[in-house]
Amino acid sequence: MGLEIIHPNTCIRGCCTSDSIPLHLPPSSHSIFLPIARGAESVVYDATLDGKRVAVKKPVLSTSDDINKFHKELQLLCKLDHEGIATLVAAHARPPNYMFFFKFYEFGNLSQKLHVEEWSPSIDQALMITKQLANALQYLHNIGIVHRDVKPANVLLDKSMKPHLADFGLSEYKQDLQKVTVENWRSSGKPTGGFHKKNMVGTLIYMAPEVLRKEIHTEKSDVYSFGITINELLTGVVPYTDLRTEAQAHTVLEMNYTEQQLTAAVVSEGLRPALAGTESGAPPRLLSLIQRCWDADTQNRPSFDDVVTELDLIIANNKSFTFEENAVTESSSDDSTKMVQPFRKDVNWFFQGENILKTGCKSDFDVKSWCNNSKNGSLYIPVLSWGSFATCGRRETMEDTHFLMPRLWNENDIHVFGIFDGHRGGAAAEFSVRALPRLLQTLDCTSSPTDALKEAFINTDVAFRKELDEQRKSKAFIQKDYHPGCTAITALIVQNRLYVANAGDCRAILCRSGCPYPLSKDHVASCLEERERVTGLGGQVKWQLDTWRVGRAALQVTRSIGDDDLKPWVTAEPEVTETVLSNDDEYLVIASDGLWDVVSNLEVINIIKDTVKEPGMCSKRLATEAAERDSNDNITVIVVFLRPVSTAERIY
Numbered sequence: 057m058g059l060e061i062i063h064p065n066t067c068i069r070g071c072c073t074s075d076s077i078p079l080h081l082p083p084s085s086h087s088i089f090l091p092i093a094r095g096a097e098s099v100v101y102d103a104t105l106d107g108k109r110v111a112v113k114k115p116v117l118s119t120s121d122d123i124n125k126f127h128k129e130l131q132l133l134c135k136l137d138h139e140g141i142a143t144l145v146a147a148h149a150r151p152p153n154y155m156f157f158f159k160f161y162e163f164g165n166l167s168q169k170l171h172v173e174e175w176s177p178s179i180d181q182a183l184m185i186t187k188q189l190a191n192a193l194q195y196l197h198n199i200g201i202v203h204r205d206v207k208p209a210n211v212l213l214d215k216s217m218k219p220h221l222a223d224f225g226l227s228e229y230k231q232d233l234q235k236v237t238v239e240n241w242r243s244s245g246k247p248t249g250g251f252h253k254k255n256m257v258g259t260l261i262y263m264a265p266e267v268l269r270k271e272i273h274t275e276k277s278d279v280y281s282f283g284i285t286i287n288e289l290l291t292g293v294v295p296y297t298d299l300r301t302e303a304q305a306h307t308v309l310e311m312n313y314t315e316q317q318l319t320a321a322v323v324s325e326g327l328r329p330a331l332a333g334t335e336s337g338a339p340p341r342l343l344s345l346i347q348r349c350w351d352a353d354t355q356n357r358p359s360f361d362d363v364v365t366e367l368d369l370i371i372a373n374n375k376s377f378t379f380e381e382n383a384v385t386e387s388s389s390d391d392s393t394k395m396v397q398p399f400r401k402d403v404n405w406f407f408q409g410e411n412i413l414k415t416g417c418k419s420d421f422d423v424k425s426w427c428n429n430s431k432n433g434s435l436y437i438p439v440l441s442w443g444s445f446a447t448c449g450r451r452e453t454m455e456d457t458h459f460l461m462p463r464l465w466n467e468n469d470i471h472v473f474g475i476f477d478g479h480r481g482g483a484a485a486e487f488s489v490r491a492l493p494r495l496l497q498t499l500d501c502t503s504s505p506t507d508a509l510k511e512a513f514i515n516t517d518v519a520f521r522k523e524l525d526e527q528r529k530s531k532a533f534i535q536k537d538y539h540p541g542c543t544a545i546t547a548l549i550v551q552n553r554l555y556v557a558n559a560g561d562c563r564a565i566l567c568r569s570g571c572p573y574p575l576s577k578d579h580v581a582s583c584l585e586e587r588e589r590v591t592g593l594g595g596q597v598k599w600q601l602d603t604w605r606v607g608r609a610a611l612q613v614t615r616s617i618g619d620d621d622l623k624p625w626v627t628a629e630p631e632v633t634e635t636v637l638s639n640d641d642e643y644l645v646i647a648s649d650g651l652w653d654v655v656s657n658l659e660v661i662n663i664i665k666d667t668v669k670e671p672g673m674c675s676k677r678l679a680t681e682a683a684e685r686d687s688n689d690n691i692t693v694i695v696v697f698l699r700p701v702s703t704a705e706r707i708y
């Protein structure tokens with residue numbers, strides 16, 4: 057910053073000083089714009105300082121305690137200098153304005169990224185974030201500071217997805233912890249007041265048992281919160297909702313802990329969030345590190361020095377895993393290679409799908425050609441909100457996957473959503489959920505949306521089968537009769553037009569003027585048209601057991617990605633419908649057959665009618681209903697509202 061430091065560079069009281077960070081600023085140096093977040097104790101604004109974008113944190117100062125707290129936080133921030141910690145670039149610490157100026161972190165906080173944007177990091181990204189965060193905490197602990205509020209909402213991400221630990225509002229020096237803990241709990245004597253209200257609510261799920269028991273907070277309490285945070289990063293699941301991994305969807309959905317019950321369970325029953333599975337691509341050593349971090353006994357938790365050492369080993373092994381995935385495994389006496397061995401037979405299909413475009417990724421596609429740019433102001437543009445819910449239901453494994461990609465290409469009026477329902481294993485669904493949206497974004501500029509969707513489906517199928525073939529050839533433990541596949545449905549919204557591409561028996565419907573309006577047709581062998589298409593191509597369809605089925609594999613669906621033993625009959629070419637949206641269109645429901653098997657189109661509309669009008673809640677309600685009706689399949693539901701919903705309808 058070219059900002060001049062005005063001497064003496066101190067706060068009004070003289071207790072905060074810095075050689076490099078300006079502590080009072082001329083009013084002309086900065087402009088403050090809209091708030092980006094309202095925290096419990098501050099409002100954070102988008103702002104510029106000396107021409108550069110910054111985030112300004114203005115604490116709510118209502119008592120003299122609040123002002124003391126501001127000075128304490130500033131003193132502390134002036135001492136910190138680490139790339140894994142949000143950088144304070146300036147402060148203003150004189151009445152009437154008390155403000156912190158931070159470097160602006162473009163990608164917001166990790167909690168938003170995971171749960172609002174539903175970002176799911178690759179294992180390499182997750183490991184990078186884990187390592188940087190551990191480095192930052194190691195640095196803090198080594199200079200004698202305990203953060204005390206480690207959680208995804210306090211991890212800010214920059215453009216390259218590097219994490220920066222923020223929010224030192226609760227931090228303390230180690231030597232002061234005992235005193236502070238006692239004071240804090242004493243002042244929380246009032247049932248709703250003080251520390252309890254401010255510092256407990258919202259962060260409860262990251263708090264270590266000793267903190268919940270109101271015993272002394274130590275630096276090991278940060279280790280616990282770190283463990284919970286990293287597990288959340290790997291699973292994408294908010295702690296204790298555990299929804300993606302539970303077998304009995306309906307009982308879990310109704311399991312609604314009160315804060316007290318949760319506290320009791322964490323403290324005395326050792327309850328923890330569901331640990332990430334190896335299907336997340338996480339090395340088993342990382343999973344066991346997480347468990348050690350959240351051990352009930354502080355003595356069993358590693359220090360951050362230990363965490364960092366262990367992470368270095370895990371990352372080194374992970375590299376050899378991802379780069380040598382196809383290599384022949386040779387026996388080796390090296391200990392670290394042995395750890396990796398059990399992993400090599402599991403191909404990470406998410407990862408394979410993600411890497412589809414490593415080479416030849418061109419993006420000269422001018423998507424604007426899809427939009428109607430006429431000055432005609434009467435063009436109807438739906439206002440979207442979206443949510444999803446996925447559960448494995450009564451099955452033991454989850455073979456459904458889905459993605460939500462609103463504002464594709466950063467275009468306000470282009471959005472894509474999709475569901476993949478795997479069969480004969482999850483590989484095709486895992487591969488496709490990453491590959492298809494990527495392929496869609498790199499098509500050449502002449503395609504119409506309909507053709508682009510068709511091409512994306514077909515290219516995904518070709519790429520998946522090619523990858524499978526390569527895995528087979530490289531003797532990567534894949535059996536000869538392994539022919540995974542998945543059905544796929546994708547809804548693309550471009551301004552007022554909705555395109556639904558479907559291959560298989562997922563389904564999308566629109567609620568138009570209160571009635572269900574189908575947007576896709578199920579491709580199953582019991583449908584005469586499809587049966588004729590398959591036999592026309594020389595494929596076999598036979599009545600077996602209870603229904604029509606295709607080929608030796610006896611597949612019920614007639615279109616899919618993968619299923620290479622049934623190509624070309626079971627084609628990946630989707631049928632695409634185009635619908636012009638108007639103000640009559642309320643919402644879109646896309647789901648895997650786990651829902652449609654037991655809930656009809658009309659019932660879906662009726663269920664949403666008496667559910668809180670929030671898309672995530674509606675999705676969950678539909679999936680719960682299907683689970684309760686004994687759907688014996690995985691269930692994935694996406695709900696997209698196409699009109700703004702009034703607050704009254706939301707709260708209800």
Ligand SMILES: Nc1ncnc2c1ncn2[C@@H]1O[C@H](COP(=O)(O)OP(=O)(O)OP(=O)(O)O)[C@@H](O)[C@H]1O
Pocket residue numbers: 092093094095096097098099100110111113142158159160161162164165209210212222223224225
């Ligand atoms: N430098 C920054 N760049 C971008 N966004 C930021 C920045 N600092 C804060 N934010 C946003 O503001 C939110 C609140 O910031 P912070 O946690 O520092 O405030 P707080 O009032 O202490 O919040 P809490 O309610 O967690 O106590 C962050 O979660 C983040 O979304």
Ligand SMILES: [Mn+2]
Pocket residue numbers: 095209210223
């Ligand atoms: Mn915060």
Ligand SMILES: [Mn+2]
Pocket residue numbers: 095097205223225226
């Ligand atoms: Mn805070």
